[in-house]
Amino acid sequence: MPLVKNGKITDDVFAVVADDAEIPEDGALIISAARFLENPEVLSRRVGRTGVIWPNNRDLDDLVPYLDRLALVALVFPTFRDGRAYSQARLLRERYGYHGEMRATGQVLRDQFLFMTRAGFDAFEVKKPADAEAFAGTVQRYSVFYQPTGDGRLTALHRRMLSRHSERANQ
Amino acid sequence: MYAYDQLDRALINERVDEFRDQVKRRLSGELTEDEFKMLRLQNGVYLQLHAYMFRVAIPYGTLSSRQLRRLAHVARRYDRGYGHFTTRQNIQFNWIKLAELPDALADLAEVGIHAMQTSGNNTRNVTSDQWAGVAPGEVEDPRIWSELLRQYTTLHPEFSFLPRKFKFAITASAHDRAAIKIHDIGLRLHKNAEGETGFEVLVGGGLGRTPFIAKTIKSFVHGHDLLSYVEAILRVYNQYGRRDNIYKARMKILVHELGIEKFAQEVEEEWQQMRGNSLTLDDGIIEEIRSRFTYPAYEKLPHMPDELKKAAHDAHFERWRKNSVALHKVQGYAIVTLSLKPVGGPPGDATADQMDAIADLADKYSFGEIRVGHEQNLALPHVARRDLPALWKALDKLGLATPNVNLVSDIIACPGLDYCSLANARSIPIAQELTRRFANHDIASLIGRLHINISGCINACGHHHVGHIGILGVEKNGEEFYQITIGGRADENAELGNLIGPAVPYAEVADVVEDIVEAYLALRVRPDELFVETVKRLGVEPFRERVYATR
Numbered sequence: 001m002p003l004v005k006n007g008k009i010t011d012d013v014f015a016v017v018a019d020d021a022e023i024p025e026d027g028a029l030i031i032s033a034a035r036f037l038e039n040p041e042v043l044s045r046r047v048g049r050t051g052v053i054w055p056n057n058r059d060l061d062d063l064v065p066y067l068d069r070l071a072l073v074a075l076v077f078p079t080f081r082d083g084r085a086y087s088q089a090r091l092l093r094e095r096y097g098y099h100g101e102m103r104a105t106g107q108v109l110r111d112q113f114l115f116m117t118r119a120g121f122d123a124f125e126v127k128k129p130a131d132a133e134a135f136a137g138t139v140q141r142y143s144v145f146y147q148p149t150g151d152g153r154l155t156a157l158h159r160r161m162l163s164r165h166s167e168r169a170n171q
Numbered sequence: 172m173y174a175y176d177q178l179d180r181a182l183i184n185e186r187v188d189e190f191r192d193q194v195k196r197r198l199s200g201e202l203t204e205d206e207f208k209m210l211r212l213q214n215g216v217y218l219q220l221h222a223y224m225f226r227v228a229i230p231y232g233t234l235s236s237r238q239l240r241r242l243a244h245v246a247r248r249y250d251r252g253y254g255h256f257t258t259r260q261n262i263q264f265n266w267i268k269l270a271e272l273p274d275a276l277a278d279l280a281e282v283g284i285h286a287m288q289t290s291g292n293n294t295r296n297v298t299s300d301q302w303a304g305v306a307p308g309e310v311e312d313p314r315i316w317s318e319l320l321r322q323y324t325t326l327h328p329e330f331s332f333l334p335r336k337f338k339f340a341i342t343a344s345a346h347d348r349a350a351i352k353i354h355d356i357g358l359r360l361h362k363n364a365e366g367e368t369g370f371e372v373l374v375g376g377g378l379g380r381t382p383f384i385a386k387t388i389k390s391f392v393h394g395h396d397l398l399s400y401v402e403a404i405l406r407v408y409n410q411y412g413r414r415d416n417i418y419k420a421r422m423k424i425l426v427h428e429l430g431i432e433k434f435a436q437e438v439e440e441e442w443q444q445m446r447g448n449s450l451t452l453d454d455g456i457i458e459e460i461r462s463r464f465t466y467p468a469y470e471k472l473p474h475m476p477d478e479l480k481k482a483a484h485d486a487h488f489e490r491w492r493k494n495s496v497a498l499h500k501v502q503g504y505a506i507v508t509l510s511l512k513p514v515g516g517p518p519g520d521a522t523a524d525q526m527d528a529i530a531d532l533a534d535k536y537s538f539g540e541i542r543v544g545h546e547q548n549l550a551l552p553h554v555a556r557r558d559l560p561a562l563w564k565a566l567d568k569l570g571l572a573t574p575n576v577n578l579v580s581d582i583i584a585c586p587g588l589d590y591c592s593l594a595n596a597r598s599i600p601i602a603q604e605l606t607r608r609f610a611n612h613d614i615a616s617l618i619g620r621l622h623i624n625i626s627g628c629i630n631a632c633g634h635h636h637v638g639h640i641g642i643l644g645v646e647k648n649g650e651e652f653y654q655i656t657i658g659g660r661a662d663e664n665a666e667l668g669n670l671i672g673p674a675v676p677y678a679e680v681a682d683v684v685e686d687i688v689e690a691y692l693a694l695r696v697r698p699d700e701l702f703v704e705t706v707k708r709l710g711v712e713p714f715r716e717r718v719y720a721t722r
Contacts, residue, residue, distance in 0.1 A: 081209060081292065083332025087409045090329055095444065111193065111210055118328035130201065141189055144182040146322040148449035149329070156178040156322065157456050164459065 002132035004124040005101070007139070009132050014051055014072060024048070030074060037062055044069040053105065056084035060091055067098045075121075077106035086119045093120035094150035113138045118151045172235055172540060173318050174463050175283040182325070183285045184277075190214050191273035198270065213293060213331070215261075215286035216272060220592050225250075225267040226289040227279060231299035231317035231341070232260040232543040236530035239541050241282045243526035249275045254526070256511060256519040258545045258583055258634055259338070260298045261289055265590055287325055292333045292420075294324035294405070298340045300348045301544035304466070305552045307500045311368060313343040313360050315461045316397065319452065323398050330405045334412035335420035337405070338377075341370075345663065350545055352376050352385045352665035353637060355422045356404060361391075368394040374404060374434070375426030376665075378631035383423040384665050386431045388438060394457065396442075399450040403442035407434070467538035467553050472503025476557035488563055490612060494574035496559060505556050507537075509549040509566060510573040510581065514610045517599045518584045519547030528569050536562050546622075547583055548576065578615040579623060579688065580606040583634055587627030587644065588651075594627035596644025596651035596677070601625055604681045609688075618688055621702045624659075637661035639703050640684060641668045651677040657687065657714055658706035671715045675722070683718050690717040 003012045014028045019035050026048035036043055036052045043050060044066040051072025054063055063073070073092060075085035085104070092098040103123040104116050110131035116124065117139050126132040145153045154162075175183075190210075197207040211217075215226035227242070234242075242262055246254045249271050250264040257263055267275065276286060289296055297320045304312040320339055324330075330337075340351040343360035351357030357373035369391045376385030392400045404422075411429075413419045426434045482488045497506040509529065511519050521529075529549065533541045536558045537551035544550060549571075554562060566572040575581050582605060585591065587598030602625055609615050624638025628645075635641035641656035652674035659668030675683050688702075694713055695705045706714070 080206070081332055082414060083330070084410055084414075086329045086332065087406050109206060111189075115326075115328040115331055142182065142185045142326075144178045144185070146182075146325050147327055147329075156182075157459070159178060160176070160459050161455060164455075 001125050001127060002129055003103075004126055004132050004135045005122065007136050009135075014049075016053075028071065030072060033058060033063070036066075040066050051101070051103075054088070056082065056088060060088060060096070064096050067092070067096055067100075070098075070100055072101040072103060072123075073098065074103040074105045074125075077104060077108060077112070080107045080109050080112055086115065089116070089119040089121055090149060110134055110138050114142060118145070118147075118149050118153070120150050172233060172465055173314065173460075174465065176463065179322075180280075180283065183280045183283070183287070186214075186285060186287055186326070187273060187276045187280050190276060194269060194273055209291065212291035213288060214276075215289035216267075216269075217290060218592065219265065219590050220588075221590070222266045223269055223272070224590070225264045225272060225275065225286065226257070226261045227264070227284060227286045228289050228296040229260045229262060229284075229543050230297060230321045231303065231314045232301045232545075233303075233314060234541040234543060235282075236533040236539040236541065238282045238284055239526050239530040239533070241279060241284065243523040243530070245275050245278060246523040246526065248278075252524075253520055253522045255517075255586065256521065256543055256547050256549070258547060258585075258632065259296055260301075260543050260545060261296055262543075263586075265586070288331075290336070292335050292337075293331045294327065294333070294337045294339065296338075297321045297324065298338070298349055298354075298545065300342045300344055301542040301550050302348060302497070302506055302552065303343065304464075305499055305501075305504075305506055306344050307498050308344065309500070310343045310360050310362060312464065313341040313358075315457065315464060316358070316360065316370075316394070317341050318460055318464075319398070319457070320401070323401070323450075327405075330409055333405075333409055334414045335417065335422075337408070337422065339401075347661075347663040347665075348544065350634075350637070350661040350665070352663075353378055353382075353634070353661055354385060356401065357385045358397075363391050363393075370394070370397060372400065372404075375423040375431070377421050377423040378634060378636050379421065380418055380629040380631075381421075381424065381427075382631065382636040382667050383427060384667065385423075386426065388431065388435045395452050395454075396446060398452060399445050399448060400438075400442055402450055403438050403445060406441055407437045411437070467540075469501045469504060469553070470555070472555055472557065474502050474556065476503070476555075478557040478560055482560035482563075485560075487567075488560060490616075491563055491567075491572050491574040492559060494578070494616075495572070495576045499553070501553075503556055505554050505559060507551045507554045507559070507562065508544070508576045509551065509571045510576055511548050511571070512575055512581050512606065513570050513573050514580065514606045515603050516570075516606070518582050518602050521549070525569055525571065528565075529571070532562060532565055545583075546577075546581065548581070574612055575606075575615060577620050577622070579609045579618050579621045580615060582606065582623045582625060583638065584625040585627050585632035587625075587633075591627060591632075593630055594644065595629075595646040596627050596653065598625045598627040598633055598642075598644060601642060601644075601653070601677075601680050605684060608681050608685060617698075618692065619699070619701060621688070622660075623684065634661060635659075636667045637665060638668060639701075639706075640687060642680060642684075645674055647674065653677065653680045655680075655683055655687070655718075657711060658703060660703050669711045671711050672719050679722070686718050687714050690714050 626633035656668030
């Protein structure tokens with residue numbers, strides 16, 4: 001499954017640790033939420049970079065205290081129809097100020113890329129190689145956005161206000 | 172009318188390009204049918220019994236003559252020469268070919284029409300009062316807010332994969348013509364003590380197999396806070412709405428299971444965290460949207476022009492005027508409803524030729540504007556009263572002057588088993604038979620206001636729960652049967668109807684409705700006691716007795 005990061009297909013430097021495997025002190029690892037919460041103080045202070053895969057039906061409150069020590073949060077789309085992780089992503093970015101890698105996992109398909117980007121995802125475990133290759137073009141499909149989100153794109157409403165102000169300034 | 176600017180136009184053109192690409196990937200096999208299904212639904216394309224069905228949005232029921240002509244063009248060029256207006260201010264085409272859909276969308280995009288989110292598990296077309304902006308006594312034009320919501324809900328990056336579909340409706344009149352209480356979010360525009368515009372927000376309404384009337388979650392949300400409050404509701408629903416069972420996934424079930432107090436508390440907590448954020452609408456932004464709605468330059472005209480006095484001698488004209496013409500907020504003008512319920516016709520259908528002709532009449536008599544109501548009729552919202560006789564003659568020739576608006580033959584019906592892959596029973600032939608039974612205008616007029624709503628299955632697209640008489644098609648051992656409810660209504664006093672007894676077979680439905688109506692005529696205490704009022708006063712029992720005594 002190709003990983004897209006910064007708009008390009010990239011090697012994954014993170015390894016997923018099975019729940020029954022030992023967790024080494026170094027190396028970039030992704031740990032399950034249940035495993036992480038058994039000992040979050042210690043695991044979030046590992047020498048190596050730590051990522052957590054967070055289920056879409058679990059409240060973010062348990063994760064929030066450790067966010068600034070995590071290198072990666074992976075959110076889950078069990079099917080592309082299940083949109084809960086979009087809300088989690090926006091909350092992590094916009095409310096809790098999470099700056100690390102936010103990875104979309106599960107059934108991640110081309111036609112969700114832009115929604116995901118706008119919700120704050122910056123890494124994508126893409127199901128189909130052809131979709132991964134089409135990433136850069138797909139996220140540039142739209143030039144107009146109606147809603148303000150944490151991605152910083154100006155909304156249509158604000159662009160209209162700006163053009164009104166500049167018209168007035170030029171008068 | 173709201174005028175699209177280059178940003179609105181750019182977005183719908185980009186959406187057409189995206190959909191064209193999606194269709195291409197489906198036709199090449201790159202997308203599976205399961206993957207494509209979701210994508211086509213997000214753009215109003217269903218697979219029905221015989222063909223693909225294509226649903227196009229008419230946001231808050233406002234159309235220009237140019238847009239209506241383009242709908243006629245789509246009906247003619249890509250379909251079989253007609254379209255079907257739905258209960259949610261959409262139009263459906265029933266015979267469209269998948270490979271031609273992108274071209275049809277591109278044709279519509281040229282006039283600022285789209286099919287975004289007319290189906291699928293997302294925020295649907297925002298509906299409103301078809302008399303918005305012209306009804307006397309309206310607090311203010313709700314379409315300004317409808318348009319703000321339309322933009323806000325279009326391609327929302329967080330809420331495009333909700334547990335289930337999600338519907339908004341807005342009214343700004345005391346009499347609710349938008350059926351806001353059967354929507355996921357119903358908004359009633361009103362002003363607070365300081366004279367500021369805001370909304371009573373209702374949540375959790377909806378029909379389908381578990382019908383609920385919406386409950387008030389907050390009695391006043393300031394207009395500035397409308398979008399942030401709506402986002403708080405959507406976020407709570409997106410996270411906690413059920414996804415394990417499609418029949419329990421609508422927000423009404425979440426509101427019901429949590430209880431309105433608990434649900435309101437969850438929303439309030441979420442809203443307090445985001446209130447005042449970038450979703451806040453300042454007065455400048457609201458004005459910006461308002462400024463792109465244009466209003467006709469009304470003339471100063473008399474309420475009783477000579478043309479109208481003269482035509483009053485024509486009984487046919489008078490019959491139509493009394494039934495289909497409503498008061499306008501501006502003296503000398505009228506709102507004219509065009510009945511799409513001719514005797515023997517399928518409710519809500521219009522031919523391409525009719526659409527073109529209506530567009531011409533709108534140009535001539537209504538400042539080029541047409542409205543679409545949830546009762547599946549059209550309206551011309553700005554007709555000078557002196558033009559009413561001439562307009563009537565033209566409408567009559569087109570078969571659009573049936574004087575049955577709000578009467579027993581003004582039936583709401585879904586497409587039913589004639590088209591729909593979900594249906595258990597036919598709806599349209601039942602409606603057609605009923606319009607024949609009640610074709611006599613004097614009798615229909617004597618009966619007075621009576622809404623019959625027909626759904627061909629439990630999904631309730633024909634709003635049977637809130638029909639004064641509701642008819643629901645079910646299947647029993649391979650045969651079509653119909654459950655009959657009475658006492659429902661969809662207005663400001665919305666209520667769900669009550670079942671009168673066991674389901675009856677297809678052939679008996681019209682007889683049963685006639686029995687119910689006869690019982691009502693015998694039971695009402697005065698001629699202006701409406702059917703729903705008699706049912707409210709007496710309950711179901713006398714009607715049940717009358718219907719089942721001889722069956």
